[in-house]
Amino acid sequence: MSHLGTDGIVRRNAGARPSVPDTNSKALPHSPRFKWGGCHHTRIIRLKEVFYAAFGPFTTAAMNKRSSHFNTHPALPFGSLRFALALALLIWLAAMTSGTAQAQELRLLTSPWPPSNYVQADGIPAGISVDVIEAMKDRLKLETPVEVLPWARAYLVAQSDPNILLFTAGRTQERVDMGFHFVGPVVMWTHALMARKDTEIAIDDVDAVRSHNLVVAGVRGSWQVRLLQDAGVRTVETENHETGARMLLAKRVDLWITSRLQASSVLKDLGRDADSVTAIHTVKRSPSYLMISAETDPDIIARWEAAYEDLKQTDFFEKTVNKWSDQLGIALQFSPAEGFSARPVPHDKTGS
DSSP, rough: EEEETTTOOOOOOTOOOOOOOOGGGOOOOOOOOOOSSSSSSHHHHHHHHHHHHHHHSSSSTTTTOHHHHEEEEOOOHHHHHHHHHHHHHHHHHHHHHHHHHHHHHEEEEEBBBBTTTTEESSSOSHHHHHHHHHHHHHTOOOOOOOEEEHHHHHHHHHHHHEEEEEEEEEEEEHHHTTTOOOEEEEEEEEEEEEEETTOOOOOOHHHHHHHTTOEEETTOOOHHHHHHTTOOOOEEEEESOOOOOOOOHHSSSSEEEHHHHHHHHHHHHOOOGGEEEEEEEEEEEEEEEEEEEETOOHHHHHHHHHHHHHHHTTTTTHHHHHHHHHHTSSSSEEEEETHHHOOTTTTTTTTO
């Protein structure tokens, strides 16, 4: 309780319960250290003050219409805080800009498929197609690394995300319908039935393989093995091409289905000459491309296409043919219509 004194001043009775102070009229202390304590309502007020202290000079007239409650507080002497927050904003904007630019570059994915693309003993990606990618990166002034993933995983990423370049891949109608874009071709794969160099086997088609009761080695689960099995050909499925090559050279099977380029790489790893085997029948010729995922910025696609076309005006492909011919021990060639391929040799009965 309170009473009016004789001097006209209102006084509170001793022991009376004090009233709750008016927090709405309590100004924040002018302290160089800003504390975030207090109730939820107070924190909201202080957030408003921090925002205005840092960004008030840049807001529009509409933003300056603060609440009457907010106007009851004196201006905060936060010169250093304003500078720190403004600096933080600039850093954030720079990071966002950098992130956007990075997102606009292609992520480069490949899977092991020698000699087109594989991982060396030192862990560095290498191969004919990798050389092409690196040359294009130089022209585009990019340093994006090449990532090597299992095919199934890399293909899933390419189907799910934009700005993915997966190499190399075959161009199928299904992939075209999915929105993939193709640059190339880069490599022409000549899938053939391989026999030992001294073979006397002569066939004209897959049906002849079946009618002669020949046994063919091929990688388990591959489309090559499925094609032969569908035609009624006896097959031995192997874990990899190396096992198929060993079985052929050891005369445990009659034929080995693989590509001529891949055969040369496998035989080199086994320490055998590339002419230890000969292709007696071409099953299929498959060009492969640099495949760019759907919804990628057309300008990015155009830059990569231009880089590939620019390489054709240089001696890059000639030098790459010479390099890999020496490394693989077989004669390679390049044509814009097919990409890199194995050059036909006299004992190659397929003419491929």
